[in-house]
Amino acid sequence: MLPESSYTRGGTLAGKPLTGLVDPVRLLGLFDExxxxxxxxxxxxxxxxxxxxxxxxxxxxxxxxxxxxxxxxxxxxxxxxxxxxxxxxxxxxxxxxxxxxxxxxxxxxxxxxxxxxxxxxxxxxxxxxxxxxxxxxxxxxNQLTWRALVERVVRDAVAQVPDDHLPAGWLDEPADLSSGLGHHLRGVADRLVAVDTDARADAEVRRFLTSRPPRSAGGLRDRVALADGIGPDSILERRAGVPCRLVDEPDDRIRVLLGDRSLVVPARLRPALDEVARREAFTPRDLVAHLDLESALVLTRRLVREGLLRVG
Structure with missing residues (x-):
């Protein structure tokens, strides 16, 4: 592995210093070698x-x-x-x-x-x-592992152990340390046994599907299209690699997991969102079986802004 300094250089942009710029002359010379x-x-x-x-x-x-x-x-x-x-x-x-x-x-x-x-x-x-x-x-x-998942669950259980000092004099009375340690370990064990694994699995899905890198190529073009206006027959496409996973939330709402973010909307929109998730391309008019046309336009415009859809 060659040192970075062997193929990079510094520079300035608008008077501000820059470092780590690839020097094409050096790079090509190293390639020749x-x-x-x-x-x-x-x-x-x-x-x-x-x-x-x-x-x-x-x-x-x-x-x-x-x-x-x-x-x-x-x-x-x-x-x-x-x-x-x-x-x-x-x-x-x-x-x-x-x-x-x-x-x-x-x-x-x-x-x-x-x-x-x-x-x-x-x-x-x-x-x-x-x-x-x-x-x-x-x-x-870059695999996610069972060990890492278990460690996260155990870490949450351990976080509930009080961060109090060990008892003074425990060097001469190790039994005091043993008793306290046993008490806290039993507490951790009880919390682990009580873990709702279904809820933790759902939390892992949410974590993964809201922490992906943004998928925003063409976003400026879509913003211009929004400004120009999306009509009932405008072609909208699902952006490649962006999920549309729906999960229930309290108070008659649902959360839409969008890869790098999530969106909370009224649960009445689920049928329309299910339709969006099933299709690679559609128009707002295609959602009128689930929403009135004006509501379909409002929803699709929001989904364009959120990066799930792109204007075809």
Missing amino acids: GATVVLQGLQRYHPPLADLVAALELELGHPCQANAYLTPAGAQGFAVHSDSHDVFVFQTHGTKQWEVHGTDGPGDLLLEPGVVAYLPTGTPHAARAQQTASLHVTIGI
Whole structure:
């Protein structure tokens, strides 16, 4: 891994200093010398990968990210190593010879455009470009684990233990420490036994489906369309990778989980929202079986502002 200073430079913008800017001359020089160019978090900049990663997250229920690796002909970017997450690899340009270590020892795999490989967590591997420059993309699955979930539940139970001082003199009377520790551990155990697992599972769904990265590409265009006016026959499309999960709330209301946020609305809107969730594209007039036309227009305009819908 090369130091950042070897391929970046400083600069100014409107008189303000900037650091960490990629220096193209240095970068290309390092590439000529055999360095691999790594584009991390590419789903933040490349719309097709953004759509793919968002769809995978909703399908798998695990955070995902995309990186790209551009390696000069005959070069190898990394020595044999393993990743702490599952990885899907797909080749987009050139070929790359992969050395993959399994239970039966190392094996070779040649990736060319159209070929995809899956590397489970902890699989040792290395890859070398062949006769031409090679570009491959990795989709990393950053797994949510049972241990992390249990730790969150236990942490909540432990948080109810008073943060009082240990009794003075416990060094000479460890029985006092033992008694108090037993009391608090029994309290934690009782709280854990009483955990409503259904409610915790629902809370995890809400947490995941309100903490995804924003999906706002084209948002300015949609705002202009809203200003120009959305009519009964305007084509509206579900934004790719944005969920529309409905959960019940008190006081005859429902919460709409929208990926990076949630929206609380009257429960009477559920049939119309169910219709929105089922369709990839529709018009406000398509919702008149569930709402009057004016209400359908108000709802769809709000869903455009919230990022669930885009104007077709």
